[in-house]
Structure formats: structure tokens, C-alpha cells
Amino acid sequence: MSDNAEKIVLVGTGETAQIAYEYISLDSPYEIVAFSEEREFRKKDSLYELPVVDFEQIDTLYPPDQYKVFVAVSYNKLNRIRTRLFLEAKSLGYSAISYISSHAFVWRNVDIGENCFIFENNVLQHKVKIEDNVILWSGNHVGHQTRIKKNCYISSHCVISGYCEIGESSFLGVNCCFNDGVIVADDCVIGSGTVIRKNTKKGKVYVGNPAKPIPKSSYETFSV
Ligand SMILES: CC(C)(COP(=O)(O)OP(=O)(O)OC[C@H]1O[C@@H](n2cnc3c(N)ncnc32)[C@H](O)[C@@H]1OP(=O)(O)O)[C@@H](O)C(=O)NCCC(=O)NCCS
Structure with missing residues (x-):
């Protein structure tokens, strides 16, 4: 060092x-x-x-x-x-760094905010925008012109097609997938392996293919 x-x-x-x-x-x-x-x-x-x-x-x-x-x-x-x-x-006046793995693929015009953590094998394509305080665990595909809004957690191997918007503070479980142009509302929880073909509603938990909302669980981890 x-x-x-x-x-x-x-x-x-x-x-x-x-x-x-x-x-x-x-x-x-x-x-x-x-x-x-x-x-x-x-x-x-x-x-x-x-x-x-x-x-x-x-x-x-x-x-x-x-x-x-x-x-x-x-x-x-x-x-x-x-x-x-x-x-x-x-x-308090701090700037927050962002970490981008040297093994991530980040196209030249991608915009990444503060306090983001981008693990290995993420693919961030043309004009992707990652707002502040987003964690992208390993191996996600974020398609061109997609925007991931602030405070999200994207677990692993999610496929987010082009022109999508992932709403603030949302959690995306492993291996979920999003058709192009889909808008995920704020505070959504997308279960593992879920296929999102249509826009979602704020604060809902979605599972399955095609995705369906389920009653909010008492699962402490996802309660606001
Ligand atoms: C979506 C999720 C948060 C729901 O958890 P929960 O509130 O405890 O829900 P339950 O396990 O009680 O399941 C509720 C119902 O949804 C179904 N369900 C839950 N998760 C599902 C999933 N990923 N795909 C399909 N169905 C699912 C259950 O089978 C159950 O259906 P039933 O009522 O007909 O029996 C959780 O299952 C999940 O997918 N978590 C993400 C895991 C993950 O990606 N972890 C990575 C960490 S880095």
C-alpha cells in the first residue's frame, strides 16, 4: 500500500x-x-x-x-x-468511497454513486446508472440504460434487462429476472428465482414465475 x-x-x-x-x-x-x-x-x-x-x-x-x-x-x-x-x-461531512471489483465489467459511461459495492462478475452495460448506497453481490447482469435507485441490495445472478428501473431500497433475491423496461417500485422484495414481467407495487413481496405478490411476511429482515 x-x-x-x-x-x-x-x-x-x-x-x-x-x-x-x-x-x-x-x-x-x-x-x-x-x-x-x-x-x-x-x-x-x-x-x-x-x-x-x-x-x-x-x-x-x-x-x-x-x-x-x-x-x-x-x-x-x-x-x-x-x-x-x-x-x-x-x-458529519464524510465522503463515502465505492468499491468496484477489478473483475467486474463496467462500460465506460456507467454512472456509480457513493457507498456502492460491486462484486466480481457483475456486468454493467451502456449507460447503466447505479445510485448511492447500492450493493451488487456477484454475477448480476444489468442491461443497458437501466437505473438501480438508491439503497438497493441486489443479491446474485439477477438478470435485469435493458431500460428497467429498480425502486429505492428494494431487495432482489438470487437468480431473479426482469423483462426489459420493467419498473420495480420502492421497497419491494423479489424472492429468489422470481420472474418479473410487469411493473410492481410499492412495498410488496413477489415470488414465482410469473411473479405474484404474497402477503407481507413477519420476516424481520425485510420489515421496515
Ligand atoms: C421471498 C422470501 C423473502 C419470502 O420469505 P417468507 O416471507 O419467509 O415466505 P415463506 O417462506 O413463508 O413463503 C410464503 C409463500 O411463498 C412461497 N415462496 C417463498 N419464496 C419463494 C420463491 N423464492 N419462489 C417461489 N415461491 C416462494 C412459499 O412457497 C410460500 O407459499 P405457500 O404459502 O403456498 O406455501 C424468501 O422466500 C426469499 O426468496 N428470500 C430471498 C433469498 C435470497 O435470495 N437470499 C440471498 C441472500 S444474499
Whole structure:
């Protein structure tokens, strides 16, 4: 790591943060200098020989004019926890980095926002737009001119055709697929293997082929 590497603090210490640590350390220009967790949830003082500091103290210990952040939190509460921490970091004055795997295919005019994590084998075609705070786990196809709105979590091997729009904070399960031009409303949960041929309604859970909405589950992970 060169002395000039930009220094970042990872927000989170769980599984997603540990995976982010591995990828960012080995495959990015950034140097991770610390982890951070909200005081109420912080269980350790160090991780991978780096300090774990209270989120409430982050701007005192790692001032936003010298450090950037990456909020590495999964899709719990339909992405709301990651979103809240990202917005709090922004309000403290931080810029958030985005990580793009060196094994992702990203066409030259793709637009990627802040605090995004793009794993290996994603294909982002002509004029795709990925808004802030989106996680694209491995192997998704995002077709030309498609827009993934902020705070989404796209799991793995989803095929999103061209000219689609994926609504804010939505969760896409593994192997789901979207016909071209489909608009997914905000806060949707798309079950694994679901085929979406028509626009969806806000806040609904869809499963099957053809996709049908199911009653909202009490599944804590996807409740807002
Ligand atoms: C959609 C999902 C969230 C629903 O979970 P749930 O609310 O606990 O729903 P249940 O398991 O109680 O299933 C409710 C009904 O939908 C059906 N169903 C659930 N998921 C389905 C799926 N992916 N495809 C087809 N049918 C599905 C169930 O068979 C059940 O039908 P029934 O009432 O006729 O028996 C979940 O099944 C799912 O697909 N999660 C995503 C998994 C994933 O991609 N993980 C990657 C993590 S990175």
C-alpha cells in the first residue's frame, strides 16, 4: 500500500464488513485504518489488528477532511440500517468511497454513486446508472440504460434487462429476472428465482414465475 493511499474507516464489523475488508484491502486503492460501530452494538476494541471505535466518536478520531468512509452493512430492515448510517456519515461531512471489483465489467459511461459495492462478475452495460448506497453481490447482469435507485441490495445472478428501473431500497433475491423496461417500485422484495414481467407495487413481496405478490411476511429482515 503506497503512503499516498486514501484512508478510509469501515462502518460495521459484521460479515459484510469483514468481506468488504478483504476485498478493499486486496483490490482497491484505499487503505482501511479502522472499523466503527455504534456504541450500543460495539462488542470489540479491535478487528484484523485495527481499532474498532464508537461511531459516535468517528469524526473526532478520524476527521472527515482527512478520511473517507465505507458503510459495510447488509440488507437488514430492508436496507434501512445501512442507509441511516450512510446518511449520518454524510451529515458529519464524510465522503463515502465505492468499491468496484477489478473483475467486474463496467462500460465506460456507467454512472456509480457513493457507498456502492460491486462484486466480481457483475456486468454493467451502456449507460447503466447505479445510485448511492447500492450493493451488487456477484454475477448480476444489468442491461443497458437501466437505473438501480438508491439503497438497493441486489443479491446474485439477477438478470435485469435493458431500460428497467429498480425502486429505492428494494431487495432482489438470487437468480431473479426482469423483462426489459420493467419498473420495480420502492421497497419491494423479489424472492429468489422470481420472474418479473410487469411493473410492481410499492412495498410488496413477489415470488414465482410469473411473479405474484404474497402477503407481507413477519420476516424481520425485510420489515421496515
Ligand atoms: C421471498 C422470501 C423473502 C419470502 O420469505 P417468507 O416471507 O419467509 O415466505 P415463506 O417462506 O413463508 O413463503 C410464503 C409463500 O411463498 C412461497 N415462496 C417463498 N419464496 C419463494 C420463491 N423464492 N419462489 C417461489 N415461491 C416462494 C412459499 O412457497 C410460500 O407459499 P405457500 O404459502 O403456498 O406455501 C424468501 O422466500 C426469499 O426468496 N428470500 C430471498 C433469498 C435470497 O435470495 N437470499 C440471498 C441472500 S444474499
